[in-house]
Amino acid sequence: MIDGYENISENEKLNFLADLANMYYELNMTQTEIANKLSTSRFKVSKLLQEAKNKHVVEITINKPNNRVYDLESELKETFNLKAAIVLDNKVLPYEEILYSLGKVGAKYVNSLIKENSTIGVLWGKTLLNLVKHLKPQKKLPITAVQIVGAAAKNKNILDAQELIRYIANIYGGNSKYLYAPLYIDNDYARKALMHEPVISDTLFFANKSDIILTGIGTIDAMFSSTLWSNYLEKNNEYDLSTLNAVGCIYGRVYNNLGEELDIDINKKIVGIDTPSIKRTEHVIGIASGKFKAKSILGALRGRYINTIITDDSTASKVLSLSKITQ
Numbered sequence: 001m002i003d004g005y006e007n008i009s010e011n012e013k014l015n016f017l018a019d020l021a022n023m024y025y026e027l028n029m030t031q032t033e034i035a036n037k038l039s040t041s042r043f044k045v046s047k048l049l050q051e052a053k054n055k056h057v058v059e060i061t062i063n064k065p066n067n068r069v070y071d072l073e074s075e076l077k078e079t080f081n082l083k084a085a086i087v088l089d090n091k092v093l094p095y096e097e098i099l100y101s102l103g104k105v106g107a108k109y110v111n112s113l114i115k116e117n118s119t120i121g122v123l124w125g126k127t128l129l130n131l132v133k134h135l136k137p138q139k140k141l142p143i144t145a146v147q148i149v150g151a152a153a154k155n156k157n158i159l160d161a162q163e164l165i166r167y168i169a170n171i172y173g174g175n176s177k178y179l180y181a182p183l184y185i186d187n188d189y190a191r192k193a194l195m196h197e198p199v200i201s202d203t204l205f206f207a208n209k210s211d212i213i214l215t216g217i218g219t220i221d222a223m224f225s226s227t228l229w230s231n232y233l234e235k236n237n238e239y240d241l242s243t244l245n246a247v248g249c250i251y252g253r254v255y256n257n258l259g260e261e262l263d264i265d266i267n268k269k270i271v272g273i274d275t276p277s278i279k280r281t282e283h284v285i286g287i288a289s290g291k292f293k294a295k296s297i298l299g300a301l302r303g304r305y306i307n308t309i310i311t312d313d314s315t316a317s318k319v320l321s322l323s324k325i326t327q
Contacts, residue, residue, distance in 0.1 A: 125216025259303025
């Protein structure tokens with residue numbers, strides 16, 4: 001096969017490279033042993049193994065240990081009366097690598113909470129996506145992943161709740177419940193009528209039974225970068241949120257630096273479960289990273305919108321510092 005390698009089809013090449021990689025990586029054969037078996041040179045084997053990497057036949061993952069900063073975890077728990085805090089030692093990692101590692105360490109914690117018949121409410125976000133993609137159940141479980149508020153219409157579908165719900169349900173072999181509605185409906189009559197429709201009310205019934213809620217934490221800047229939010233705010237003349245000390249958005253609700261839900265129209269137009277129901281959930285887990293999100297995270301913690309925080313050490317330090325100077 002090696003002698004005629006250049007003349008075979010691309011699909012045949014990929015299959016050959018997979019067999020070659022299997023000998024090296026799975027069967028632990030040396031390159032010399034493989035060369036002898038295939039009647040070729042060690043140099044040729046080495047070159048083909050590199051080609052296998054280049055063509056993504058072989059993908060190598062290096063699982064570096066994720067260290068945690070336990071003193072910051074304790075301080076966060078004590079300061080905000082949290083159920084749990086997980087703080088990653090980021091070692092000045094690039095932001096994308098922080099998100100990857102944060103998702104990994106967060107997924108390990110979430111995996112430990114998910115049990116048979118768990119109901120998991122799911123929101124959206126890039127950081128949350130990293131957590132969800134790292135979930136690795138040891139066995140299939142009859143769980144239900146449910147959408148607790150309407151769709152946020154993210155520009156990237158993979159960041160929206162429905163995609164994350166579908167993924168969780170698939171990897172656990174469980175069920176999924178979707179809320180077939182937008183996050184906001186301006187017309188009060190239409191919104192209330194829709195929430196009484198059987199398919200919507202059935203999903204909301206499951207949402208209210210959530211044992212675990214997974215959410216990201218949004219900044220005000222992120223709101224204005226989203227077509228959904230900016231169109232609504234523009235329509236209702238609510239652009240000047242800064243005068244209301246607005247710092248963040250969670251579950252589609254805008255809140256101030258004290259964690260108080262703002263008395264603005266947009267907060268009254270949400271399709272989904274209400275804030276008290278969210279706060280009654282046993283594990284409400286927020287995952288977020290970046291000093292630029294510190295004010296948003298602080299407001300979410302003060303408002304008890306989450307009872308568990310997953311973040312990195314520089315972000316945690318910034319949040320704690322802000323909590324001491326802003327009351």
